[in-house]
Amino acid sequence: MIKIHNLDRSRSRRIVWLFEELELPYEIIQHQRDPTTMLAPTSLKAIHPLGKSPIIEDGDITLIESGAIIDYVTGRYGNGKLVPAKDSSDYASYLQWLHYAEGSLMPPLVFSLITQMMQVDSEILAGTIDHFCNTHLNFINETLAAKKYFVGADFTAADVSMGYAIESANGANLPGLEMASRIVRYPHLQRYLTELQSRPAYQRSLQAIGE
Numbered sequence: 404m405i406k407i408h409n410l411d412r413s414r415s416r417r418i419v420w421l422f423e424e425l426e427l428p429y430e431i432i433q434h435q436r437d438p439t440t441m442l443a444p445t446s447l448k449a450i451h452p453l454g455k456s457p458i459i460e461d462g463d464i465t466l467i468e469s470g471a472i473i474d475y476v477t478g479r480y481g482n483g484k485l486v487p488a489k490d491s492s493d494y495a496s497y498l499q500w501l502h503y504a505e506g507s508l509m510p511p512l513v514f515s516l517i518t519q520m521m522q523v524d525s526e527i528l529a530g531t532i533d534h535f536c537n538t539h540l541n542f543i544n545e546t547l548a549a550k551k552y553f554v555g556a557d558f559t560a561a562d563v564s565m566g567y568a569i570e571s572a573n574g575a576n577l578p579g580l581e582m583a584s585r586i587v588r589y590p591h592l593q594r595y596l597t598e599l600q601s602r603p604a605y606q607r608s609l610q611a612i613g614e
């Protein structure tokens with residue numbers, strides 16, 4: 404049985420959600436953030452030297468990085484579910500969105516979160532972060548104006564990857580940290596997020612991690 408190391412309020416919810424979508428068995432090992440610093444506990448470092456989540460253990464394989472984990476699990480255990488066929492025209496688009504979430508969209512959102520946590524008071528910095536965030540949010544809002552999901556008409560594992568990033572843009576998910584939603588001006592992102600959050604597998608995943 405694959406073990407999912409789940410840090411509370413973190414990207415590992417993607418992986419639990421993916422397993423629920425694929426109806427695969429899994430075991431959750433729970434790790435709690437430090438309530439003051441919000442950093443991961445040392446228990447995660449015992450599993451992998453980076454000490455960040457998500458991490459999965461599949462027999463003697465230990466794997467980090469949301470995109471790599473999604474690719475590994477769908478490829479090895481997914482039976483073709485949630486991934487377009489490799490010879491289809493959708494496959495390139497699938498790969499792009501699977502990796503865009505962590506490679507492009509999350510960095511400015513995390514930067515915004517960190518400056519807020521550190522209470523950095525700089526108009527120039529805030530303006531720069533807004534510019535980077537809005538460039539991406541505009542782009543993905545326009546993308547979703549024409550499509551139901553990121554690849555097209557069908558929900559794919561790239562939506563699991565993108566869904567968490569858009570949830571992050573909708574406000575911090577950390578206790579005690581009030582962050583304004585960045586998606587209020589983007590109707591297609593709001594519609595998309597509401598739709599993802601109403602999926603039964605998404606709701607089961609939140610229940611499984613107690614969030």
Ligand SMILES: N[C@@H](CCC(=O)N[C@@H](CS)C(=O)NCC(=O)O)C(=O)O
Pocket residue numbers: 410412413414415441442443444454455456457467468469470505
């Ligand atoms: N790109 C990585 C990011 C991993 C990451 O930064 N995880 C955060 C949780 S959302 C973490 O473990 N933070 C706690 C810490 O850095 O101590 C992925 O998607 O797997």
